[in-house]
Amino acid sequence: MNLEFSAEDIAFRDEVRQFFATKYPQDVIAKNEAFVELSKDDYVRAQKALHARGWAGPNWPVEYGGTGWSHTQRYIFFKEMGASGAPWVSPFGLMMVAPVIYTFGTTEQKERFLPDILASNVWWCQGYSEPGAGSDLAALRTSAVRDGDHYVVNGAKMWTTYAQYADWMFCLVRTDASGRKQQGITFLLFPMDSPGITVRPIITVDGTHEVNEVIFDNLRVPVENRVGEEGKGWDYAKYLLTHERTMVADVGRSRHNVERIKKIAAAERTKSGALIDDELFRRRLVDLEVELDALEYTELRLLSEIETGGAPGAESSILKIKGAEIQQAITEFLLEIAGNKALPFVRDRMHPDWDGAPVGPDYAGMAAPRYFNFRKASIYGGTNEIQKNIIAKAVLGL
């Protein structure tokens, strides 16, 4: 057992660090650090910078333009990315639909879709959840009926992140309602500007527009846009879920944000000095850091398991649960530090085009909306309750 990374890993780390400090769009980092909502263009420019460096597909096989990194290198990459203050990569194309296409798609589909995904030329969104199918995803009812060379799709998707930016959607639809509900689900791809698609914004509690309802009214999708076999969509979706887990812990970003909290708390005065030196406050902050240490080493343990040939099991649900709790705790600290200064709500404050006057310090104005918004972390991608059900069943055998 040892805690050291190899010399190559360390060299790699420095290279990644260097890249984010120089070659990556610094204005995007600055915006992200100010907690301002990023525009589509910000995301795309940032991802194109990664692509230019050959780093857009850390999880992809080399033959399709992937990096060929080891799991450790991927870990280092994402950690450094978080630590640099860079935003998330929009995961829907690069991390979600691409693995399904390169694993289950036809040669034509691979040639048609993968290069544009890698280059961030096309923005994808994920059409899984529906009004009646959240945790119970297999209960989805959006129907696709075969009509010659097409499927005719009717129904509604819900909570679709950035559907308003998306050029394409990957979507689970029901082609057969007769058997078990996990059967009869099919995986379709279609452009968002097809006739019969309506995108309705859902504004979240913090006043931002991240999610949408997407309604299909006799949308026609060519059969050639189906991935894999009809009725096997559930298997592909499950395969994808195991691929989603690499970033869920988000340790690098949380570590970075904890350091920011410390700086902000050091500048915040109390009756007897700096808030950071207040014993009650500091004690709770240490608790958070200890949790983060535990999460980081849990992730490393899982990683070393994978490196030596093991499979990432349901243990990765721990990463999702603790990762979400820690992200949420960080927003709670920020709100508490801001105190009364968190009170002003400027509705468009988060919007990229906003140029109004601030009512308080930058971080304080964003503290409450962020806290409200991050309640999502324990809801999306499988709620914390569902993750615990998975551990109970698959790990503890209950």
Place this chain on the structure above:
Amino acid sequence: MDFHFTDEQRLLRETLSRFCQDHYRFGVQGQTAPRPGYWSELAELGVLALPFQEADGGLGGDMVDAMLVMEVFGKALAPEPYLANIVLAGGVLKRLSDKDRRQALIGELVSGEARIALAHAEATNRDSLSHVDTTARREGNDFVLNGDKIAVLDGAHADTFIVSAMVKGAGLTLFLVPANSPGLSQQGYEGVDGFDTSNLGLANVRIGEEALLCEVGEGLDLLEPAIDDGIVAIGAEAIGIMSFLIEATIDYTKTRKQFDVPISSFQVLQHRMVDMFIEREATVSLLYKAAILAGSGGPEAAKAASALKVHLGRACRVVGQQAVQLHGGMGIADESPVAHYFKRLTIISQQFGAADTHARRYAAIDRRSGDTSKQIA
């Protein structure tokens, strides 16, 4: 010992609940600013006069009555400035020793004519009661005020402010400052909790000696109990909000089906709702204690207010977060009422100081006065 409400109090609660149902159906009025007409209606109903002595033009009620009002407002998420005007400003004014002045100011307040806001909090002065950075410099018979105030509740609608400032050599002092005073500027905004709030700038605001609300340096004696009244009021508002959130969550989980069953049938969610309920019950208990003691002054009242605030730190978080979590995505959609109750409850948990501040105050009072709660029980 009797924890029951009188017939009068029950009647008041019913009348006010009906008033709220008629006026603030969520989604119709949403979180919009209070309607000016409502405030005078509330004055006519006697709600504004309720917690003041009859001799001062009030109805002879106390903080227990104010608590009833705030609970009803909380449940309706009514953005009326009862806390700002009646509880905080009123809390300072009802403790003025000058009888004529007290009666005159309270009279204006309860008729709904005057809107008076308390300007104490400052960006540089975290939750401190006894110290502010705003100064009041004596010049002949006048005072000249300089400083910046934040989080002034209902500030944008106030015609008068109660401003706390330090007088050199004497300490914290309270002044009555007209909103149209030269040198006074305001930046109004909607609070994240939906309440109209403002920041106040005081640049060489000159006021006469008549602006003094207390002896120079004795401001804390008025301010501290008024803020403790405020804690009782938001504790009661929190109860109303928690009741709404618990009911809404129970209703939602009973109707929301996943895996072919109502999600309320999952025991883990049942326990979560039980946790919310237990937090609410503990809050009610601490609230009653603080409300009953509020009139008495003295360390027990202060300690009970801090106890309530320490508990609110946790209870607001548990109830608010779980209400959202159990609604899934719906919990964070702006169109869902739950999201808005959650926001106000979040702000309550840190209004007038978060849990740490009050844990420290509780311990300090306890150390000074011995365990006085034993004498009461």
